Amino acid sequence: MLALFAVSCSTDDVEDRPVVAGVDAPVLTAPEEGNAYTLLPDNMDVLAERFIWTPANFGEGIIVSYDIEIDAAGDEFDTPAVIGSTTGATQFAASAGVINNALLATGAAPFVTANFEVRVKAYVGSNVLYSEPVEMIVTPYTTETPRLWMVGGFQAASGYGANFDYATAPQLKAVEYGDTNFEGYVYIAEDITSADNGFKFSTVANENGVNYGMGSTAGTIAEGGANITATAGYYLVKVNTDSGILSYSLTPANWGVVGFATTGSDAGWNNSTDMTYNPTTKVWEITMQLSAGEFKFRANNAWDINYGDTGADGVLESGGDNIVATAGMYKITLDLSNPREYTYTLTAQ
Template sequence: MKKLINFTLIALVTIAVACHKDATVTKLQPVKFDSNVTASTNAIILSSTSDSTSVLTLNWTAATYPIKLKVTYTVQIDAVTDTGTWANAKTAVVGADILTKTFKGADINTWALALGIPGNTTGQLVFRIQAYQDRNAYSKPITITVTPYVSIFVAPPPPDSLGYSVLYLPGDYQGWSPGTAGTVAAPAVGVYKTSGIYEGYIYEPAGGTYHFKFTSAPDWNHINYGDGSNGALSTDGQAGDLVLPGPGFYELSADVVNLKWTATPTTWAIIGDATPNGWNTETEMTYVPAKHVWTITLNLIKSGSFKFRANNGWNNDFGIDPVTNRIFYADNPIFGGGGAKGGLNNLSVSEDGNYTVYLDLSNPNRYYYYLQKH
């Protein structure tokens, strides 16, 4: 019996050593994306006549992933000063295995103004291509000189973000890529007098699954918030997706302290005695997905004022800070209802005229509006 035990131990050791020798290390194969983006022009001068005209076409070669599956491409557009992080980049989803993208003048004009190039002056935008399959890969950036236009520019977009921390919103609507997803932001304590609550907006086009998640970083390697059922969030990375009821423009909130989330469909309008309908009837705005803005063209008068509000009511509306010229929520139920931020004024124009009004809620660190006078 003793010899049998010894032989058994020797056999086990031999098997363990053999298994150890046979073990292999799986290496993540690299992605090849050495594409130099080519552009149809290196300088664009914009005007009202170029709004519906194709002004820029980008082309690139395909990224090569180890597995032969479809690759989703997205164009990122940013200011030259932000390309160290691309934190404020605008995005245009191209699609699966498509290697070209053409932009209308109105799109480039909106992005140029939003990224800090003043109207009727010349600046530079940087473009790069993001490829995504199981991970992101990026092309070399290309710089385009752009001269946007605007007749009168009221309340220009702030050149800097408010510095709020963010959660990312990867989902079916944009290829499940956290690095190019929209965000919700957590206002600093004292601005809306709350903490741990993230808020922002997401546009869900028709035809998808309407699934998404919150992530704490622009990747899948940190905290992923999924479905904890009945409006709860789960920090289990294997939890199911969060699901919206259908297409639309949603205000999202995530309470990472109490692990709760909400999704409220919203439509936006302008109302006030500066508008033709006064304070009794609002004028509905239209959402333009390609520009990420709500917009309306109407006559405004300087002797009155106006506000933006959601869903034909006063529980979610914006006023303007007279010191910083930034818009903030005057009321919002996510931040306790009532007065979300005190000391805000109504908005106004400096002269009578016909205006196109834009409201950009795509970045919760930089909500802003601007007006183009015709």
């Protein structure tokens, strides 16, 4: 009797459950097709758009969940990002920061205006309905420290991948978000004799960013300018993208070690011991005997550009503290390949 009662209750429960079936898809009523947005970090907490849609119908009494999805126009939502989600509610207020985070998750390039599509995904369990997409024109941002990519016909010969390959191009870096002063060290193996195999500076790691080439006068840059030419060498590259400055410089930098530890006397501070650049590892290196004492790295056998290690943590600072060494034979490396994050090693031999 207990078994029969249990079966009877279970059958009634199944019969009383509402039937879930997609009947009417939601319709996105806001935003309007083609609305344009420029998202800014100063307004990241400000309302940018209120997404509104009609309820989806999965049957009477069914509570529906919703995701607002966004993806690049033409990608057919292959890898969409979710702006926000609701349960039951048919609107979602999204700040500039929320929309921006979703765009960056799709791989959108910061500060590049592009077309995107947004839609509403309505679902109950595995039952899903989608609204028709609506196009949005959006310029996203990033608060990461800005970089420039130095792209050109010198890359293959210099160890930076294929010529004009953005992904492998050497980079320059600013000090912080909002700064327009960029620097980095770049090796050019062969003379760049014409604009055809010259280089430019790109704001993103693809052809969709702002590209700076030669300006109207020496040492200046301009948006869309011709490729820049240069002679072979290892350079400290500096660029200022401030619209009122727009300048660049290439300073030859041939590195050496200098200090008491290099000779065992104060005379060691007078002349640098040259290091050799390794284009495969992209580091300067030397194997030499050090005496107990201090040393630094400097370029061009002069003090205009020099690095020490304040804090003795293996990270170099411009004009930083002298590096302390114990006596012995060492392989010394100087790694300037990561812009503004310069390091060195001392390995006993």
